Amino acid sequence: MDAYVKGALVLVAIAFVVLRFRKKAGNVEASDWREGELEQVEQAAQVAQVEQLVPPSTPASRVRLTEIQSVALNSASLGYVLYPDSKFQRGPEELETYSFRTIDSLVKRGFLESNGSDGYVITQAGRDGLRNHDGF
Structure with a gap:
């Protein structure tokens, strides 16, 4: 005590x-x-x-992201469209590709949304999550 x-x-x-x-x-x-x-x-x-x-509540709870999720969200926040990739399917080198698992986990959390084609873009929740993850 x-x-x-x-x-x-x-x-x-x-x-x-x-x-x-x-x-x-x-x-x-x-x-x-x-x-x-x-x-x-x-x-x-x-x-x-x-x-x-009772543990004190934090003003903005920290978002836990893996390193690759953080990199993907940073890329999306810079305006890149993210595309899911697999071991068997490689796209052109200039595309931002991440594993299906990474993209899917970010979509489930509401950080990414489909852009209507095969790509994904960041949402406002994703920007907030990235900001909280970085400690701002």
């Missing part, structure tokens, strides 16, 4: 014990605590415990 959370829990426990002792002793009117204030402190300690267990 974080040192601050431990310290807050110790303070809450001490305050609780002191209030209980004062209440049993009949010296309640000298207390600085108002009605219901102890419950608020206990709730704050419980919230702190829960926040520690």
Whole structure:
């Protein structure tokens, strides 16, 4: 546990014990605590415990891409049309070709879309994913 959370829990426990002792002793009117204030402190300690267990959400979650997926999206973001390629089918050298698996995974994630012919172009989601992958 974080040192601050431990310290807050110790303070809450001490305050609780002191209030209980004062209440049993009949010296309640000298207390600085108002009605219901102890419950608020206990709730704050419980919230702190829960926040520690729940991982903080990132403002823009990082997109995980393989190196070849990142290269393909970078090419598409520069205006190139991507074409699926296989081991048995080689296109002209000037075409941007990537494996069926790479293209298919990017299409399923919504990063690429068909251009109406055999090629694929980047979508806005692809641009955002590439930006998040690069850490911007």
